Amino acid sequence: MTRALGWLAALALVIGLGAAFGYAPREAVQGNVQRIMYLHVPAVLTAYLAFALVFAGSLGYLFTRRLGWDRLAVAAAEPGVLFTGLTIVSGSIWGKPTWGTWWTWDARLTSTAVLFLVYVGYLLLRGMVDEPDRRARYAAVVGILGAANIPIVHFSVKWWRALHQPSTILGPEPSPIAAPIALTLLVNWIAFTLLFLYFLARRAEIARLEESHAG
Amino acid sequence: MPDNWGYVFAAYGLAVIALGAYWRRLARRAKSLAGPGGSE
Amino acid sequence: MSAYLRRAWIVVWKDVLTERRSKESLNALLFFSVLLLFIFQFALGPERARVETALPGLLWLGFILAGVLGLGRSFLVEQENDCWEGLVLTPGDKSAIYLGKLAGNVLVMAVVEAALLVLFPVFFGLDLTGALPRLVVVLALGTLGLAAVGTLFGAITAQVRARELLFPVLLLPAQVPVLLGAVSATEIVLAGQPLAEAAQWLKLLAAADVVYLVVGLLTFEFVLEGA
Numbered sequence: 001m002t003r004a005l006g007w008l009a010a011l012a013l014v015i016g017l018g019a020a021f022g023y024a025p026r027e028a029v030q031g032n033v034q035r036i037m038y039l040h041v042p043a044v045l046t047a048y049l050a051f052a053l054v055f056a057g058s059l060g061y062l063f064t065r066r067l068g069w070d071r072l073a074v075a076a077a078e079p080g081v082l083f084t085g086l087t088i089v090s091g092s093i094w095g096k097p098t099w100g101t102w103w104t105w106d107a108r109l110t111s112t113a114v115l116f117l118v119y120v121g122y123l124l125l126r127g128m129v130d131e132p133d134r135r136a137r138y139a140a141v142v143g144i145l146g147a148a149n150i151p152i153v154h155f156s157v158k159w160w161r162a163l164h165q166p167s168t169i170l171g172p173e174p175s176p177i178a179a180p181i182a183l184t185l186l187v188n189w190i191a192f193t194l195l196f197l198y199f200l201a202r203r204a205e206i207a208r209l210e211e212s213h214a215g
Numbered sequence: 216m217p218d219n220w221g222y223v224f225a226a227y228g229l230a231v232i233a234l235g236a237y238w239r240r241l242a243r244r245a246k247s248l249a250g251p252g253g254s255e
Numbered sequence: 256m257s258a259y260l261r262r263a264w265i266v267v268w269k270d271v272l273t274e275r276r277s278k279e280s281l282n283a284l285l286f287f288s289v290l291l292l293f294i295f296q297f298a299l300g301p302e303r304a305r306v307e308t309a310l311p312g313l314l315w316l317g318f319i320l321a322g323v324l325g326l327g328r329s330f331l332v333e334q335e336n337d338c339w340e341g342l343v344l345t346p347g348d349k350s351a352i353y354l355g356k357l358a359g360n361v362l363v364m365a366v367v368e369a370a371l372l373v374l375f376p377v378f379f380g381l382d383l384t385g386a387l388p389r390l391v392v393v394l395a396l397g398t399l400g401l402a403a404v405g406t407l408f409g410a411i412t413a414q415v416r417a418r419e420l421l422f423p424v425l426l427l428p429a430q431v432p433v434l435l436g437a438v439s440a441t442e443i444v445l446a447g448q449p450l451a452e453a454a455q456w457l458k459l460l461a462a463a464d465v466v467y468l469v470v471g472l473l474t475f476e477f478v479l480e481g482a
Contacts, residue, residue: 017227026218033219036226043230062477082237086230093226097219117428124424128415138411141474142425145404148470149429152463156432159455160439195234202241209248 002201009198012191016042016184024184036094038184042192044087044112050080050196051119051147058143061136067211070136073143075203077122079196084116107161114153118146132211259351266355271362273332280332281363284325288371291317292378306379311441314371315434318394319401319427321367326405327422329360330413339414343479353406353475357468360402360409368394389444393453396460397437403467404429410478436460 020038027034057073060066091109092102103109122142129135274281295313299305306313333339342352372390376383383390408425412418440456450457 031218033222035223039226039230062474079237082233086233089229090226093222093229097222114428114431121421121425121428125411125415125421128417128421134414137477137480138415141407141411141470141478144474145407145429145467145470148466149432152432152459152466156435156459156463159459160435199237199241202245206241206244206248209245213248 002198002205005194005201006198009191009194012187012194016188016191019184019187024180025178027181030098033094033097036090038188040087040090040094041185042189043083043090045189046192046196047080047083047087047112047115049193050076050083050200051115051150053200054080054119054122054143055147058140058147061140062144067132067136070132070139071204071207071211072200073136073139074126074207075200077119077126077143078203079199081116081119081123082199083192083196084112084119087112088116105161107158110161111154111157114157115150118149122146132214259348262345262347262351263355263358266352267358267362270329270332270356270359273336274363280325280328281366284321284363284367285370287324288317288321288367289374291320292371292374296378303380307381310375310379310381311438311445314375314441315397315438317371318364318368318398319430319434321371322364322401322405323423323426325363325367326360326402326409326426327412327419328409329356329363329406330410331418334413349476349479350472352479353410353471356410357402357406357471360406361398364398364402368398383445386444386447389450390441392450392457393437393440393444393460396457396464397433397440399464400433400437400460400467401430403464403471407467407471407475407478410475432463433460436463 016038020035024035024038026032053076054073057069057071057076060069061073088109091112095104095106095109096102122139125142126135126139129138273279295306295317299309333342345352372383372387375381405426408422408429412422412425415421436456436459440453440460443453443456444450
Protein backbone atom coordinates (compact mmCIF):
# COMPACT_ATOMS: atom_id res chain seq x y z
CA MET A 1 0.00 0.00 0.00
CA THR A 2 2.63 2.50 1.11
CA ARG A 3 4.97 1.22 -1.56
CA ALA A 4 2.36 1.77 -4.25
CA LEU A 5 1.82 5.29 -2.97
CA GLY A 6 5.55 5.87 -3.21
CA TRP A 7 5.68 4.76 -6.83
CA LEU A 8 2.64 6.86 -7.64
CA ALA A 9 4.31 9.90 -6.06
CA ALA A 10 7.53 9.24 -7.99
CA LEU A 11 5.58 8.97 -11.24
CA ALA A 12 3.67 12.18 -10.53
CA LEU A 13 6.90 13.99 -9.67
CA VAL A 14 8.48 12.93 -12.97
CA ILE A 15 5.42 14.14 -14.87
CA GLY A 16 5.44 17.37 -12.86
CA LEU A 17 9.12 17.92 -13.56
CA GLY A 18 8.54 17.25 -17.25
CA ALA A 19 5.67 19.73 -17.29
CA ALA A 20 7.69 22.36 -15.43
CA PHE A 21 10.56 22.19 -17.91
CA GLY A 22 8.99 20.88 -21.11
CA TYR A 23 5.35 21.90 -21.22
CA ALA A 24 5.11 25.20 -19.36
CA PRO A 25 6.10 28.17 -21.51
CA ARG A 26 8.86 30.60 -20.72
CA GLU A 27 7.20 33.32 -18.69
CA ALA A 28 7.27 36.62 -20.58
CA VAL A 29 8.18 39.00 -17.76
CA GLN A 30 10.40 36.93 -15.49
CA GLY A 31 11.93 34.53 -17.99
CA ASN A 32 12.79 30.95 -17.13
CA VAL A 33 13.49 31.73 -13.50
CA GLN A 34 9.72 31.69 -13.03
CA ARG A 35 9.93 27.88 -13.34
CA ILE A 36 11.02 27.85 -9.69
CA MET A 37 7.36 28.62 -8.88
CA TYR A 38 6.44 25.03 -9.84
CA LEU A 39 8.54 23.97 -6.88
CA HIS A 40 7.84 26.88 -4.55
CA VAL A 41 4.04 27.06 -4.66
CA PRO A 42 3.34 23.29 -4.35
CA ALA A 43 5.85 23.13 -1.48
CA VAL A 44 4.12 25.86 0.50
CA LEU A 45 0.65 24.40 -0.13
CA THR A 46 1.86 20.98 1.03
CA ALA A 47 3.40 22.56 4.11
CA TYR A 48 0.06 24.13 5.02
CA LEU A 49 -1.65 20.77 4.57
CA ALA A 50 0.98 19.23 6.84
CA PHE A 51 0.46 21.79 9.60
CA ALA A 52 -3.29 21.41 9.34
CA LEU A 53 -2.76 17.69 9.98
CA VAL A 54 -0.49 18.47 12.95
CA PHE A 55 -3.36 20.53 14.33
CA ALA A 56 -5.87 17.74 13.68
CA GLY A 57 -3.55 15.15 15.24
CA SER A 58 -2.98 17.34 18.29
CA LEU A 59 -6.70 17.92 18.85
CA GLY A 60 -7.44 14.25 18.21
CA TYR A 61 -4.90 13.14 20.78
CA LEU A 62 -6.12 15.43 23.53
CA PHE A 63 -9.72 14.34 22.95
CA THR A 64 -9.20 10.60 22.58
CA ARG A 65 -5.80 9.92 24.21
CA ARG A 66 -5.00 7.49 21.42
CA LEU A 67 -1.33 7.57 20.41
CA GLY A 68 -2.36 7.06 16.79
CA TRP A 69 -3.33 10.74 16.65
CA ASP A 70 0.06 11.68 18.01
CA ARG A 71 1.73 9.56 15.34
CA LEU A 72 -0.26 11.48 12.74
CA ALA A 73 0.95 14.76 14.25
CA VAL A 74 4.64 13.88 14.25
CA ALA A 75 4.46 12.17 10.87
CA ALA A 76 2.99 15.36 9.40
CA ALA A 77 5.23 17.79 11.29
CA GLU A 78 8.54 16.42 10.02
CA PRO A 79 7.79 16.62 6.27
CA GLY A 80 5.92 19.88 6.99
CA VAL A 81 9.12 21.45 8.27
CA LEU A 82 11.00 19.99 5.31
CA PHE A 83 8.55 21.46 2.78
CA THR A 84 8.54 24.82 4.59
CA GLY A 85 12.32 24.83 4.38
CA LEU A 86 12.13 24.08 0.66
CA THR A 87 9.63 26.92 0.26
CA ILE A 88 11.96 29.40 1.92
CA VAL A 89 15.08 28.25 0.07
CA SER A 90 13.38 28.15 -3.34
CA GLY A 91 11.77 31.54 -2.68
CA SER A 92 15.15 32.94 -1.75
CA ILE A 93 16.80 31.49 -4.88
CA TRP A 94 13.97 32.96 -6.95
CA GLY A 95 14.36 36.30 -5.18
CA LYS A 96 18.05 36.72 -5.99
CA PRO A 97 17.66 37.25 -9.76
CA THR A 98 14.18 38.80 -9.43
CA TRP A 99 14.61 41.22 -6.54
CA GLY A 100 18.41 41.31 -6.64
CA THR A 101 18.73 40.03 -3.08
CA TRP A 102 18.64 36.64 -1.36
CA TRP A 103 16.36 37.78 1.38
CA THR A 104 13.86 40.58 1.78
CA TRP A 105 11.45 40.91 4.67
CA ASP A 106 8.59 40.34 2.29
CA ALA A 107 5.33 39.51 4.08
CA ARG A 108 4.98 36.01 2.68
CA LEU A 109 8.65 35.11 3.07
CA THR A 110 8.67 36.39 6.64
CA SER A 111 5.53 34.64 7.81
CA THR A 112 6.71 31.39 6.22
CA ALA A 113 10.00 31.76 8.05
CA VAL A 114 8.15 32.31 11.34
CA LEU A 115 6.09 29.19 10.66
CA PHE A 116 9.30 27.28 10.03
CA LEU A 117 10.73 28.39 13.38
CA VAL A 118 7.53 27.50 15.25
CA TYR A 119 7.48 23.94 13.94
CA VAL A 120 11.22 23.43 14.33
CA GLY A 121 10.57 24.30 17.98
CA TYR A 122 7.76 21.75 18.01
CA LEU A 123 10.12 19.02 16.75
CA LEU A 124 12.85 20.08 19.19
CA LEU A 125 10.38 19.78 22.06
CA ARG A 126 9.43 16.29 20.93
CA GLY A 127 13.09 15.35 20.95
CA MET A 128 13.47 16.42 24.59
CA VAL A 129 10.76 14.16 26.08
CA ASP A 130 11.14 10.40 26.17
CA GLU A 131 7.86 9.02 27.54
CA PRO A 132 5.42 8.71 24.60
CA ASP A 133 2.40 9.80 26.63
CA ARG A 134 3.99 12.94 28.06
CA ARG A 135 5.59 13.81 24.72
CA ALA A 136 2.24 13.50 23.00
CA ARG A 137 0.50 15.78 25.53
CA TYR A 138 3.10 18.55 25.44
CA ALA A 139 3.49 18.39 21.67
CA ALA A 140 -0.28 18.55 21.23
CA VAL A 141 -0.52 21.74 23.30
CA VAL A 142 2.29 23.38 21.32
CA GLY A 143 0.79 22.10 18.06
CA ILE A 144 -2.60 23.62 18.86
CA LEU A 145 -1.16 26.97 19.88
CA GLY A 146 1.07 26.98 16.80
CA ALA A 147 -1.90 26.40 14.49
CA ALA A 148 -4.09 28.99 16.25
CA ASN A 149 -1.21 31.40 15.87
CA ILE A 150 -0.88 31.03 12.07
CA PRO A 151 -3.57 33.60 11.12
CA ILE A 152 -2.32 36.05 13.76
CA VAL A 153 1.24 35.76 12.46
CA HIS A 154 -0.03 36.16 8.91
CA PHE A 155 -1.89 39.41 9.57
CA SER A 156 0.72 40.91 11.87
CA VAL A 157 3.48 40.38 9.32
CA LYS A 158 1.31 41.60 6.45
CA TRP A 159 0.38 44.84 8.20
CA TRP A 160 3.91 45.33 9.42
CA ARG A 161 5.16 45.16 5.82
CA ALA A 162 2.44 47.51 4.59
CA LEU A 163 3.49 49.98 7.27
CA HIS A 164 7.21 50.01 6.61
CA GLN A 165 7.40 49.50 2.90
CA PRO A 166 4.41 50.33 0.72
CA SER A 167 3.94 47.73 -1.98
CA THR A 168 6.93 48.28 -4.22
CA ILE A 169 7.54 44.56 -4.50
CA LEU A 170 5.27 42.38 -6.52
CA GLY A 171 4.04 39.05 -5.25
CA PRO A 172 5.60 35.85 -6.59
CA GLU A 173 2.86 34.93 -9.06
CA PRO A 174 2.43 36.86 -12.24
CA SER A 175 -1.21 37.77 -12.75
CA PRO A 176 -3.29 36.73 -14.59
CA ILE A 177 -1.99 33.17 -14.71
CA ALA A 178 -1.99 31.57 -18.16
CA ALA A 179 -3.65 28.16 -18.55
CA PRO A 180 -0.48 26.07 -19.14
CA ILE A 181 1.12 27.64 -16.10
CA ALA A 182 -1.94 26.87 -13.97
CA LEU A 183 -2.04 23.28 -15.22
CA THR A 184 1.67 22.76 -14.49
CA LEU A 185 1.17 24.15 -11.00
CA LEU A 186 -1.75 21.77 -10.48
CA VAL A 187 0.21 18.72 -11.61
CA ASN A 188 3.11 19.59 -9.36
CA TRP A 189 0.79 20.28 -6.48
CA ILE A 190 -0.74 16.82 -6.81
CA ALA A 191 2.73 15.29 -7.07
CA PHE A 192 3.92 17.04 -3.92
CA THR A 193 0.79 16.05 -2.04
CA LEU A 194 1.31 12.40 -3.02
CA LEU A 195 4.95 12.58 -1.95
CA PHE A 196 3.89 14.13 1.35
CA LEU A 197 1.32 11.38 1.94
CA TYR A 198 4.01 8.78 1.24
CA PHE A 199 6.36 10.42 3.77
CA LEU A 200 3.46 10.64 6.21
CA ALA A 201 2.66 6.95 5.93
CA ARG A 202 6.28 5.88 6.35
CA ARG A 203 6.97 8.21 9.25
CA ALA A 204 3.81 7.10 11.06
CA GLU A 205 4.82 3.47 10.58
CA ILE A 206 8.25 4.22 12.09
CA ALA A 207 6.57 5.89 15.07
CA ARG A 208 4.36 2.82 15.52
CA LEU A 209 7.37 0.48 15.43
CA GLU A 210 9.24 2.65 17.92
CA GLU A 211 6.33 2.50 20.34
CA SER A 212 6.00 -1.26 20.07
CA HIS A 213 9.75 -1.63 20.64
CA ALA A 214 9.71 0.67 23.66
CA GLY A 215 6.84 -0.96 25.42
CA MET B 216 15.05 39.65 -18.20
CA PRO B 217 17.86 37.09 -18.60
CA ASP B 218 17.09 33.43 -18.19
CA ASN B 219 19.08 32.57 -15.07
CA TRP B 220 19.02 28.82 -15.64
CA GLY B 221 21.64 28.49 -12.92
CA TYR B 222 19.15 29.61 -10.29
CA VAL B 223 16.44 27.31 -11.61
CA PHE B 224 18.70 24.26 -11.53
CA ALA B 225 20.04 25.22 -8.12
CA ALA B 226 16.52 25.37 -6.71
CA TYR B 227 15.42 22.05 -8.19
CA GLY B 228 18.76 20.42 -7.37
CA LEU B 229 18.52 21.43 -3.72
CA ALA B 230 14.93 20.18 -3.57
CA VAL B 231 15.95 16.80 -4.98
CA ILE B 232 18.82 16.51 -2.49
CA ALA B 233 16.66 17.50 0.50
CA LEU B 234 13.73 15.24 -0.37
CA GLY B 235 16.07 12.37 -1.24
CA ALA B 236 17.94 12.78 2.05
CA TYR B 237 14.70 12.66 4.03
CA TRP B 238 13.53 9.62 2.09
CA ARG B 239 16.80 7.82 2.83
CA ARG B 240 16.60 8.76 6.50
CA LEU B 241 13.12 7.28 6.71
CA ALA B 242 14.22 4.12 4.92
CA ARG B 243 17.17 3.68 7.29
CA ARG B 244 15.09 4.20 10.41
CA ALA B 245 12.43 1.78 9.22
CA LYS B 246 15.10 -0.79 8.41
CA SER B 247 16.86 -0.50 11.76
CA LEU B 248 13.53 -0.90 13.57
CA ALA B 249 12.35 -3.81 11.48
CA GLY B 250 15.86 -5.32 11.63
CA PRO B 251 15.75 -8.29 14.06
CA GLY B 252 12.89 -10.53 13.04
CA GLY B 253 11.47 -7.86 10.75
CA SER B 254 8.73 -8.93 8.40
CA GLU B 255 9.36 -6.85 5.29
CA MET C 256 -17.45 30.60 39.54
CA SER C 257 -16.44 32.34 42.72
CA ALA C 258 -14.78 29.17 43.95
CA TYR C 259 -12.87 29.02 40.68
CA LEU C 260 -11.65 32.58 41.03
CA ARG C 261 -10.76 31.99 44.65
CA ARG C 262 -8.57 29.05 43.64
CA ALA C 263 -6.83 31.22 41.06
CA TRP C 264 -6.39 33.92 43.69
CA ILE C 265 -4.82 31.43 46.12
CA VAL C 266 -2.16 30.57 43.53
CA VAL C 267 -1.38 34.26 43.04
CA TRP C 268 -1.26 34.84 46.79
CA LYS C 269 1.01 31.85 47.33
CA ASP C 270 3.45 33.07 44.70
CA VAL C 271 3.46 36.62 46.04
CA LEU C 272 4.12 35.35 49.56
CA THR C 273 6.93 33.04 48.42
CA GLU C 274 8.46 35.81 46.43
CA ARG C 275 8.21 38.30 49.28
CA ARG C 276 9.88 35.95 51.70
CA SER C 277 12.68 34.73 49.44
CA LYS C 278 12.98 37.69 47.03
CA GLU C 279 14.44 35.08 44.74
CA SER C 280 13.37 36.08 41.27
CA LEU C 281 12.29 39.69 41.34
CA ASN C 282 15.53 41.18 42.60
CA ALA C 283 17.58 39.36 40.03
CA LEU C 284 15.10 40.25 37.31
CA LEU C 285 15.20 43.95 38.17
CA PHE C 286 18.97 43.85 38.25
CA PHE C 287 18.92 42.16 34.85
CA SER C 288 16.80 45.01 33.48
CA VAL C 289 19.37 47.56 34.61
CA LEU C 290 22.07 45.49 32.95
CA LEU C 291 20.05 45.53 29.73
CA LEU C 292 20.06 49.33 29.76
CA PHE C 293 23.84 49.34 29.92
CA ILE C 294 24.07 46.82 27.11
CA PHE C 295 21.71 48.84 24.91
CA GLN C 296 23.77 51.95 25.58
CA PHE C 297 27.05 50.21 24.71
CA ALA C 298 25.55 48.64 21.60
CA LEU C 299 24.12 51.89 20.25
CA GLY C 300 26.79 54.37 21.27
CA PRO C 301 26.34 57.77 22.88
CA GLU C 302 24.21 59.43 20.20
CA ARG C 303 20.80 60.30 21.58
CA ALA C 304 19.01 60.40 18.22
CA ARG C 305 19.87 56.76 17.67
CA VAL C 306 18.39 55.72 20.97
CA GLU C 307 15.27 57.75 20.30
CA THR C 308 14.57 56.13 16.93
CA ALA C 309 15.22 52.67 18.31
CA LEU C 310 13.30 53.26 21.54
CA PRO C 311 10.09 51.28 20.83
CA GLY C 312 12.12 48.27 19.75
CA LEU C 313 14.53 48.59 22.67
CA LEU C 314 11.72 48.81 25.21
CA TRP C 315 10.10 45.64 23.91
CA LEU C 316 13.42 43.88 23.55
CA GLY C 317 13.92 44.59 27.23
CA PHE C 318 10.44 43.35 28.18
CA ILE C 319 10.76 40.21 26.09
CA LEU C 320 14.21 39.32 27.38
CA ALA C 321 13.10 39.88 30.96
CA GLY C 322 9.97 37.86 30.14
CA VAL C 323 11.99 34.94 28.79
CA LEU C 324 13.88 34.78 32.07
CA GLY C 325 11.00 35.56 34.41
CA LEU C 326 8.25 33.51 32.78
CA GLY C 327 10.57 30.56 32.33
CA ARG C 328 11.08 30.44 36.07
CA SER C 329 7.46 30.55 37.18
CA PHE C 330 6.93 26.79 37.11
CA LEU C 331 10.56 25.91 37.67
CA VAL C 332 10.15 27.26 41.18
CA GLU C 333 7.48 24.64 41.83
CA GLN C 334 9.80 21.95 40.53
CA GLU C 335 12.72 23.15 42.69
CA ASN C 336 10.59 23.42 45.83
CA ASP C 337 9.03 19.98 45.21
CA CYS C 338 5.60 21.51 44.91
CA TRP C 339 4.81 20.06 41.51
CA GLU C 340 2.96 17.09 42.98
CA GLY C 341 0.83 19.45 45.01
CA LEU C 342 -0.22 21.36 41.93
CA VAL C 343 -0.98 18.14 40.06
CA LEU C 344 -3.05 16.75 42.92
CA THR C 345 -5.05 19.95 43.40
CA PRO C 346 -8.69 18.97 42.92
CA GLY C 347 -10.98 20.72 40.49
CA ASP C 348 -10.43 22.68 37.33
CA LYS C 349 -6.72 22.98 36.57
CA SER C 350 -7.22 26.08 34.46
CA ALA C 351 -7.68 28.05 37.70
CA ILE C 352 -4.01 27.33 38.42
CA TYR C 353 -3.12 28.60 34.95
CA LEU C 354 -5.10 31.77 35.58
CA GLY C 355 -3.41 32.30 38.92
CA LYS C 356 0.06 31.69 37.54
CA LEU C 357 -0.71 34.00 34.62
CA ALA C 358 -1.86 36.76 36.96
CA GLY C 359 1.30 36.36 39.01
CA ASN C 360 3.45 36.52 35.89
CA VAL C 361 1.67 39.62 34.62
CA LEU C 362 2.33 41.18 38.02
CA VAL C 363 6.06 40.38 37.85
CA MET C 364 6.25 41.67 34.27
CA ALA C 365 4.44 44.85 35.30
CA VAL C 366 7.02 45.53 38.02
CA VAL C 367 9.90 44.96 35.58
CA GLU C 368 8.22 47.14 32.95
CA ALA C 369 7.60 49.92 35.46
CA ALA C 370 11.26 49.78 36.44
CA LEU C 371 12.39 49.94 32.81
CA LEU C 372 10.02 52.83 32.10
CA VAL C 373 11.54 54.78 35.00
CA LEU C 374 15.12 53.89 34.12
CA PHE C 375 14.96 54.49 30.37
CA PRO C 376 14.16 58.22 30.61
CA VAL C 377 16.74 58.66 33.38
CA PHE C 378 19.59 56.95 31.55
CA PHE C 379 18.85 58.17 28.06
CA GLY C 380 17.57 61.65 28.90
CA LEU C 381 14.09 61.15 27.45
CA ASP C 382 10.69 62.38 28.49
CA LEU C 383 7.92 59.77 28.32
CA THR C 384 5.42 61.32 30.73
CA GLY C 385 3.16 62.70 27.99
CA ALA C 386 2.77 59.37 26.28
CA LEU C 387 2.56 57.32 29.47
CA PRO C 388 -1.24 56.80 29.78
CA ARG C 389 -1.49 55.62 26.18
CA LEU C 390 1.67 53.57 26.54
CA VAL C 391 0.13 51.70 29.46
CA VAL C 392 -2.68 50.46 27.21
CA VAL C 393 -0.18 49.06 24.71
CA LEU C 394 1.91 47.55 27.49
CA ALA C 395 -1.10 45.85 29.08
CA LEU C 396 -2.21 44.24 25.82
CA GLY C 397 1.31 43.16 24.83
CA THR C 398 2.22 41.85 28.27
CA LEU C 399 -0.95 39.78 28.52
CA GLY C 400 -0.15 38.03 25.23
CA LEU C 401 3.46 37.44 26.22
CA ALA C 402 2.53 36.10 29.63
CA ALA C 403 -0.36 33.94 28.36
CA VAL C 404 1.92 31.94 26.05
CA GLY C 405 4.89 32.19 28.41
CA THR C 406 2.93 30.68 31.30
CA LEU C 407 1.68 27.78 29.18
CA PHE C 408 5.07 27.03 27.61
CA GLY C 409 6.84 27.60 30.93
CA ALA C 410 4.76 24.83 32.48
CA ILE C 411 5.68 22.51 29.62
CA THR C 412 9.38 23.23 29.51
CA ALA C 413 9.73 23.03 33.31
CA GLN C 414 9.41 19.27 32.89
CA VAL C 415 11.69 18.57 29.94
CA ARG C 416 15.40 18.36 29.21
CA ALA C 417 17.36 21.45 28.09
CA ARG C 418 14.53 23.63 29.39
CA GLU C 419 16.48 26.93 29.53
CA LEU C 420 17.12 26.58 25.81
CA LEU C 421 13.80 25.15 24.76
CA PHE C 422 11.66 27.81 26.45
CA PRO C 423 12.86 30.76 24.34
CA VAL C 424 13.05 28.57 21.25
CA LEU C 425 9.34 27.84 21.64
CA LEU C 426 8.23 31.22 22.98
CA LEU C 427 9.98 33.68 20.68
CA PRO C 428 8.59 32.51 17.31
CA ALA C 429 5.11 32.31 18.84
CA GLN C 430 5.48 35.89 20.07
CA VAL C 431 6.29 37.43 16.68
CA PRO C 432 2.77 38.91 16.31
CA VAL C 433 2.85 40.37 19.82
CA LEU C 434 6.28 41.84 19.22
CA LEU C 435 5.33 43.32 15.85
CA GLY C 436 2.04 44.69 17.13
CA ALA C 437 3.41 46.05 20.38
CA VAL C 438 6.46 47.70 18.82
CA SER C 439 4.38 49.29 16.05
CA ALA C 440 1.78 50.58 18.51
CA THR C 441 4.48 51.86 20.86
CA GLU C 442 6.10 53.67 17.95
CA ILE C 443 2.82 55.43 17.17
CA VAL C 444 2.17 56.31 20.79
CA LEU C 445 5.67 57.63 21.41
CA ALA C 446 5.39 59.79 18.30
CA GLY C 447 2.68 61.63 20.20
CA GLN C 448 -0.21 60.36 18.12
CA PRO C 449 -3.54 59.37 19.70
CA LEU C 450 -4.44 55.73 20.39
CA ALA C 451 -6.90 55.70 17.48
CA GLU C 452 -3.93 55.80 15.11
CA ALA C 453 -2.76 52.48 16.52
CA ALA C 454 -6.26 50.94 16.57
CA GLN C 455 -5.33 48.27 14.01
CA TRP C 456 -2.42 47.07 16.12
CA LEU C 457 -4.35 47.23 19.37
CA LYS C 458 -7.08 45.10 17.83
CA LEU C 459 -4.47 42.60 16.64
CA LEU C 460 -2.95 42.46 20.12
CA ALA C 461 -6.36 42.03 21.70
CA ALA C 462 -7.25 39.24 19.27
CA ALA C 463 -3.93 37.51 19.95
CA ASP C 464 -4.49 37.84 23.72
CA VAL C 465 -7.93 36.25 23.46
CA VAL C 466 -6.67 33.36 21.30
CA TYR C 467 -3.69 32.65 23.57
CA LEU C 468 -5.81 32.87 26.71
CA VAL C 469 -8.45 30.50 25.36
CA VAL C 470 -5.85 27.97 24.19
CA GLY C 471 -4.03 28.28 27.51
CA LEU C 472 -7.14 27.81 29.63
CA LEU C 473 -8.37 24.86 27.59
CA THR C 474 -5.09 22.95 27.24
CA PHE C 475 -3.47 23.62 30.61
CA GLU C 476 -5.03 20.58 32.27
CA PHE C 477 -3.13 18.36 29.83
CA VAL C 478 0.16 19.95 30.79
CA LEU C 479 -0.39 19.59 34.53
CA GLU C 480 -1.14 15.93 34.51
CA GLY C 481 0.85 13.13 36.09
CA ALA C 482 4.55 13.89 36.27
